Amino acid sequence: MKNLADSSYLAHTPHRRFNPLMREWVLVSPHRTQRPWQGKIADTTPAAALQYDPSCYLCPGNERARSLVGGAVARNPAYTSTFVFDNDYAALLPAAPQIAVDEAGLLVARAESGICRVVCFSPRHDLTIPRMSLLELCIVVDVWAEQFASLGSLDWVKHIQIFENRGALMGASNPHPHCQIWANASLPNIPEREVAAQAEYRAEKHSCLLCDYLALEQKRNERVVCQNDSFAALVPYWAVWPFEVLLVSKRHFSAIDEMSSGERDHLADILRRVTTHYDNLFLTSFPYSMGFHQRPTDGNAHPECHFHAHYFPPLLRSATVQKFMVGYEMLAGPQRDITPETAAEQLRAAGEIHYLDAAAGPSPVPQNSKQEPSA
Ligand code: H2U
Ligand code: ZN
Secondary structure: OOOOOOHHHHOOOOEEEEEOOOOEEEEEOHHHOOOOOOOOOOOOOOOOOOOOOOOOOOOOOOEOOOOOOOOOOOEOOOOOOOEEEEOOOOOOOOOOOOOEEEEOOOEEEEOOOEEEEEEEOOOOOOOOHHHOOHHHHHHHHHHHHHHHHHHHOOOOOOEEEEEEEEOHHHOOOOOOOEEEEEEEOOOOHHHHHHHHHHHHHHHHHOOOHHHHHHHHHHHHOOOEEEEOOOEEEEOOOOOOOOOOEEEEEOOOOOOHHHOOHHHHHHHHHHHHHHHHHHHHHHOOOOOEEEEEEOOOOOOOOOOOOOOEEEEEOOEEEEOOEEOOOOOHHHHOOOEEOOOHHHHHHHHHHHOOOOHHHHHHOOOOOOOOOOOOOOO
């Protein structure tokens, strides 16, 4: 049998890779990358042009859209930094009526309560994470930490999902920089699987799955895109999306409320750097869905949980050619063409000076910007 850890061999032959967090396989078909493409050309995601858009329901001072849950239409305050509000179209409501349906184990339903919020990262309509200053991003990280702590302190809230959809291709409803937070009373499917996998790994090996994985990745140094003192961003060995990134904390902790102030600054730094690599790859405002995976807020310590974030971007080989999760993926399992090693190499080569700054020539260090921590 070939040494399957040898990625030069894996670069030319179809194979399966195992995702130990989800405990599922991904099919890798690197020999397919040259196939012709006459399919859909996706719309690019241009950067928003206006600093303030009078028709944007997230811009400061503007009216929001009409609420589904009734009541007057809200107006945003003239906010000057990060701004959080309860989602007017919340997918979950705090006091869901009690429901328990079970007919023969086939028609099964349960009540689900929750709180949904929207976080505007900046009053500026035209910014995105790679275009914000480190200081502005540190404030966003602080707000996430506050939200995690306050929502998590509610005794019925068992899980908090912070996530960002960026770009129309990923379903973002508005280019204004924002994310969502959904807190709910039960553990959703994907965190449930990841927590179970981490718990089983810990029980069996008396160590942490992501600590061990990160140590391996740092030793091999094939898939790391960028890192600072507290975080590493890498294309995971088992990536499904072409340019998927896993952001892993270097220290073992289970959630954002355990981070030191230095780690919060480093999180802001790495978020900006990862998204700059992304924008630079195809010289576009790179679409993605990203989110953090943290310990469930069920009152248990969850020492098995290791703080991390996933970036799932849809683009495949240019700003206009995307990967579709259809056919085999819908009916059988995930599949990718370019290897994670090639994807990491391309992302690294895309560099850390944002292409819009590079085009503008050398610029002075922006005010409000902190020094980047050493890599
Ligand atoms: P997305 O771009 O990821 O869809 O997030 C925007 C959220 O903003 C979305 O969940 C909410 C939508 O329900 N929203 C409001 O709460 N109020 C509004 O006036 C419009 C949009
Ligand atoms: Zn706006």
